[in-house]
Amino acid sequence: MNSRHQHIIQLVNERGHVSVSELAQVTGVSEVTVRQDLNVLEREHFLRRVHGSAVALESDDVSARMRTRYPVKKKLAEFAATLVNEGEAVFIEGGSTNALLARELAGRNNITIITVSHYIAHLLRDTDCEVIILGGLYQKSSESVVGPLTRYCIQHLNFHKAFIGVDGWHPDAGFTGRDMLRCDVVDAVIAKNTHTIALTDSSKFGQLHPYSLAPGNTFNQIVTDSGLAVHYRERLAEQPTRLDIVEIPESD
Template sequence: MNARQLQIIQLVNERGSVSVSELSRITKVSEVTVRQDLNTLEKHSYLKRVHGSAVSMESDNIAARMQSRFPLKQSLAQYAASQVNAGESVFIEGGSTNALLARYLANDDSITIVTVSHYIAGLLKDSRCEVIVLGGLYQKSSESVVGPLTRSCIHQVHFQKAFIGIDGWHPDTGFTGKNMLRSDIVNAVMAKDVETFALTDSSKFGLIHPYPLAPEKPFRHVISDPGLSPEYQQMLERQYIHVHLVKEQTVGI
């Protein structure tokens, strides 16, 4: 690894996301050379590439992550929106696909969206739907609130459906999350008697992370794509989880 590549890793880890054009300017090499460096660094798991940028492996930058597999995330979000009925209140957790879901629901003035994500709340500032933003400790990296106050807020608000992003699922562990405090909030939502949806692309299946999600009350639905293996699909369905597989398509918001 050369000095320029080390500099790129440092910049990406410090900022979470850096564009190719900015990396080219900082390192004083062409964008073609930067892309070659990024390909090498991604191959060795030092960072992730998204359209026009490099993203830290640990990045919680929702806007950057939204660019990754964007057409698929659009399709998943549009399908998830079709599961919401007029007049319902829905909880939408953080994450890029959930942010797209919120945008699909934004212009229905009969719907109330409850969220812990300040990023999602910002997207909805000009929307017609009602928006309830829960309180708590602001986690800057994810732009979400966490902690005991957030748990208390969840107990005091009511909603019919909840859409949750997951970090991993494995036959040995079930659903898991990377962040302890955010996983705790998900589990507070899962403890309520509501219809719950895990909204995620198939790349999360087969992965294990430290913190259990829904250890006592499993998700009722999984919305994913046909990349989910038939074996995993059958395992989920044997747990009475309804699996919805959505094909990627060109859709508008």
């Protein structure tokens, strides 16, 4: 995948819908070239083509999402891994950046990773760390478990930190998600009063989805990248939440 393809994917995912003519202007190539790019990216399931435009996929496929903004998510995962101390048990909820975090932690033989994600558990199958995967209703699209059994498991397990992936953040609504059952899992984690960390790239800020995450509560810490807009940083600074900004070189 070349840098132009990555730029197109990022724009489409951030805006949801971008015209061919605008993509041509932004990338500095002809509309014919953009259409060829979109054909390639649609075949590889990064986006969907409609007449005259490209549309973001509302997909829970972790592998596909991991390839979007990969260099940024990799640096976020590397930073998040430094927050985990030796001997700790950590809950890793799911999502592409959290999957990369699991990879970063995989070589440590004295930590325990607790997850609802079968995708993450599969990544860790040949590694040194201990892995606990929770029970529940298996969502095939996200490869995660949800529902009352998952909530019960969370209530009866203890962990030092919890890393949560989010779908969006809006100044008026806080953190939000696209899936009601996955949001319920997050609510169960936050209700335990453990140290919760929202691990997400800056493209999610400004997006609004139907379901609020832990209304009335808040994350203890937010880890995102330096692409976060200044006005969002100012709003987040007003909250009793630690905000860590991971600097990303412009080439990434």
